[in-house]
Amino acid sequence: MACPSKPMITSLNPLTNLNQTKLFSAYLHLDLPISSNSSNGRRKGMPLRKTHLLKAGVIPSPVKRVGGGRREINHGAIGLQMWSLCGFGYWVQGFRCFPWLALNFYMSHGLGLSPSMLQLVQSTGNLPMVAKPLFGFISDAVYIGGGRRLPYISIGAFLQALSWCTLALVPTHAGRFPTQMACILLSNLGASVTEVVSDALVAEFSKTRSAGELQSYAFAAVAAGGLLGNLLGGFLLLKLPKVNPMFFAFSVLLTIQLVLCLTTKEVSFYITQASNHHLPQNSLKENLSKQFTALIAVITETRILYPLLWIVASNAVVPLLSGSLFCFQTQCLNLDSSVIGLSKVVGQLIVLCTTLSYNQHLKSIPMRTLISVVQVFYALSFISDLFLVKQINVRLGISNEVHVLCISSLAESLAQFKTLPFTVLFSRLCPLGYEGSLFAFFASAMCLSSIVSGVFGVGLASLLGVTSENYSSLPLGIVLQVLAAFLPLVWISHVPMMMNLELQKPRRQW
Incomplete structure (x- = not known):
């Protein structure tokens, strides 16, 4: 399956402290008062930087005038638009x-x-x-129509809509498998563009929010x-004769997501668009x-490097046997969809519950x-698969349906939740303007680790002789999977010891 590659909302208040107000003032050229003890609104030793003024008419300004010639930012409109767009995008x-x-x-x-071939197709996809x-790198550096996030999300949504619509129209038989595989690749290409740019968008906007708020919202x-x-x-799989509908x-x-992106103006990027202001003034190569x-x-x-290496390695070293288990559940145990x-x-x-917690x-x-x-x-959760394959659950009076329903997805859920603290960490440490590049690299590394894990699983299943007719060696594969899941604890020192991610504010500009 595709790498999927984030709800308790604690605060939606606008920026209130002076440092944050000065940051907005510097980037948006607002006539806001700055305290006398600051040197022109910047810290000592910080070099003056050129600014890129946003073109009028490209993006509607969220700034309105108030008495005395001063202006303030309409954070409510920006926040509502941001939450709605990201919420629907992550839901899709x-x-x-x-x-x-x-x-x-x-x-x-x-x-x-066969189980191995199914898993190989999933990994190849x-x-x-x-x-x-590459996509995050380009979205950080190249503007399209005055924006650098929503246009790329639109492109990704279009590619996905095109591929799934084609799959719906292609006859479902083995002779069409090359076409279907091409559609799968195109769909995941569009999904990769959409996901990485959405993550960058959340990382940018989360710098004005409490730690983990937007990431938790996205996970949710x-x-x-x-x-x-x-x-x-x-x-629907039980009711429909074909999967095309x-x-x-x-x-x-x-298509609805595509229309929303095309009709939404990019008002949420004033900070980072201006912080990366030098890019539109230079050539594409520069x-x-x-x-x-x-x-x-x-x-x-x-x-950033050490936590990144840990989370990637912790996934890559565990052989994935999802294809074999899926076939065992549906073909051997005859569990329905x-x-x-x-x-x-x-x-x-x-x-959802762990994200809330x-x-x-x-x-x-x-x-x-x-x-x-x-x-x-996460390591212990694989033992539930061992119980299912050895039918220990049946001897304990637990039916296969109940066991699969209640326990079988635990490992996958923990693996998904495990990335949340790292996502929050990287969003707080990433310099302004480079969220797309960093989160694209992070997402790519995670997907690569999943592919490596899947290939290891295919190799392990083949080595043990697991086939559609013979699952006798699958328990041994699960035991090896459990042992491999404990290995990342050996280098757990690469994960930082910090209690309050709220204190990790991005200060440095590269």
Whole structure:
């Protein structure tokens, strides 16, 4: 499946303290009073920088005049637009499980793919996700029609809508598999563009919010979309004779997202658009060169590099056996699509609950401690798959349906939640104007680690002789999976010990 590559809202208040007001004033050229103890509104030693004035008419100003010639920013309008657009975008991202559930059943039952081949197709389909750094890199450096976020989200939504609509029109038989595979790659290409630019948008806007607020909101939107997508997908697979209508329905949702992006003006980027003001004044080659140099500087900084290496390695070292388990559940245990779909719903509920808990309580726990506990539970959660394959749950009086419904998605949910603290950390440490590049690199590295994990899983299943007719060696593979999941605890020291991410404000400009 695609890398999916984020709700308790604590505050929507506008900027109130003087430093934040001066930051807005410097970037927007507002005539705001600055205290006398500051040297022209900047700290000592900070070089003067050229500014890029936004073109009138391209983006409607969220600034209005008040008495005495002073002006203030209409934060409410910006915030509402930002929350609505991002909320729907992340919800659609989570809802991608709806057509993917149908696609997995079609490839497993309609095309008769083996467990290893199914997992290989899933991993190969994720290859466009590895190109995320390029998309984030370009979105940071190149403006399209006066914007550098929404135009790219529109492009990604268009590519996805085109691919899923094509899948809906293509006949579902083995002779069309090359065309279907091309559509899968095109869909994930569009999804990679949309996801990385959306993450950059959230990272930019979150610098004026409390730590983790927007990230938790985005995670919650993804979980809500996944919850409904799996629930509806499992139900429709039982009712519909073909999967094509499900593909078409999702393409309609993507078209709605495309229309929203095209009709929304990019008013949420005043800070970062101005902070990266030098880019529109230079040639494309100079912009890309500066952006690449800055990205290398950001990534190689120790406080970003070490946590990044840990989260990527913690995924890559665990062999993924999802294809084998999916085929075992549907072909050997004969579980229908509604049970599989509902199990994913439970998984998304777990993500939603843990996201709420993180935003309310867990983010006050030292990050290294929190991640260590999550990793331990992640490793132990694979034991539930061992119980299912060995049918220990049946001997304990728990039916296969109940076991799969309640427990089988736990590992996937914990893996998804584990990225949230790192997303918050990187958004607070990333310099202004380079969020797209950093989060694109982060997302790409995560997708690459998932592909490596999937390839390891395919190799392990093949080595153990796991096939559609023989699952006798699958328990050994799960045991090795559990042991591999404990390995990242050996280098857990790469995860920082910090309790309050709220204190980590981005100060440095590259």
